[in-house]
Amino acid sequence: MMKLSRFNVVSIILVILVLLVAVGRIFVCPTLSNYSWIAIFPLFVYLYYSHVKDKNHLFGFFLIAFSIAEFLKIVFDTSNAMAYYFANILVIIAYIALIVFFVKDIKLKPLLKEFKIHIIVLLVFNAYIIYVLNQMIMQDEDISVYSLDFLIEVTYNVLILLVLSLSLIHYLYHETKPGLFLFLASVCIVFSEMVQVAYLFISSQQLLQVIYSSLMAVGFYFLYEYIKIKNNPPLSSPQALRR
Template structure:
């Protein structure tokens, strides 16, 4: 338990350090801190979580790998004109895969017969909003990318918005504390990704570095907190005692 508490304190300090470094545009140092933070977070989850999810473990491993690669890319040889940045493609693909694992995790836990019976209108609205938001966000940076980079960024944005939509549907379906924490984490992930995109390709405002890094840290605090709760049966909206919900899945 002592190591557990020490790790949590260290992670909190690393999170604050990461926010400060990104705010001062010290990106190499920030990437080093973020890579170390995700390694320790993965260790914390695996070592001290009673009911572990294989998909969540895989998400942490792959997301951590993307951040390690981001740090190592600082030491690669300078790219020649027209030479593709393979670390950029691999890092983004790893992030897409990691977020997709969270979507799959929720997909497997949802009863779609009930979801479509009770939430048909919200689902249709979410699909329309996703298409609109992804198209709008991606179009703002279209001129900054090559064709293949734009395709990758479009896919990345689509996956992130799909994650948020599934998190919202999951919360409306389950109506419990774990799903609420997951939704909050996903909201902060989306905000972090959108602001990070604006920071690198649209606006040159140093304050955005503080904001997107802060949102990323908060997102993973919520993700870790939700991971400490078991998946439970949906709670009826008008239930008097939410604790009556029975745990059904590890």
């Protein structure tokens, strides 16, 4: 009988937890779905730190901070103001760590030489999306412009769009499979955050919450694939790690 590695055991547990989240969402059992949900993220931290040899602590910090933030959001809910602000600030710091992770892996001169048009298009796209997201936030009558809540939400939106843009630039710059998985993960996570903005400030329909959870789960699936590749790195190609 084949013996399962610890990586495979944790992978099976992750699949079971995702199924429990789905069952909880479908049959409206928030306790099952929520506590299964927050159990998922620490397992990613474990997989990364125990199975990836060439670890980057910025990426690891992103996983840790995100795990703690999701725990606070669910265990304390939004009724606890301190937990709410701490969770949001943690996610902001997590995204900043991810942004620095991308930036440190890119050299500026080759980037500007090869991707000047891409950067201009991304700047215009980001400016428009930030405007749309801010309009959505301002529909909430409880949030006033320049209040702490408003500033947190605007900062949050700017950072998630930076993550999306930099993950794309990082992939185009390196053209590696791990870079592709990071970009796909960023796409799913960022769009899940946008859906959450719509859920919080426009309509609290259960469908939006399901879409948010689904996109986040798919995003972390791509992060799982990224960790899996880093656990068993392929032979480097001529295009990889372009400088």
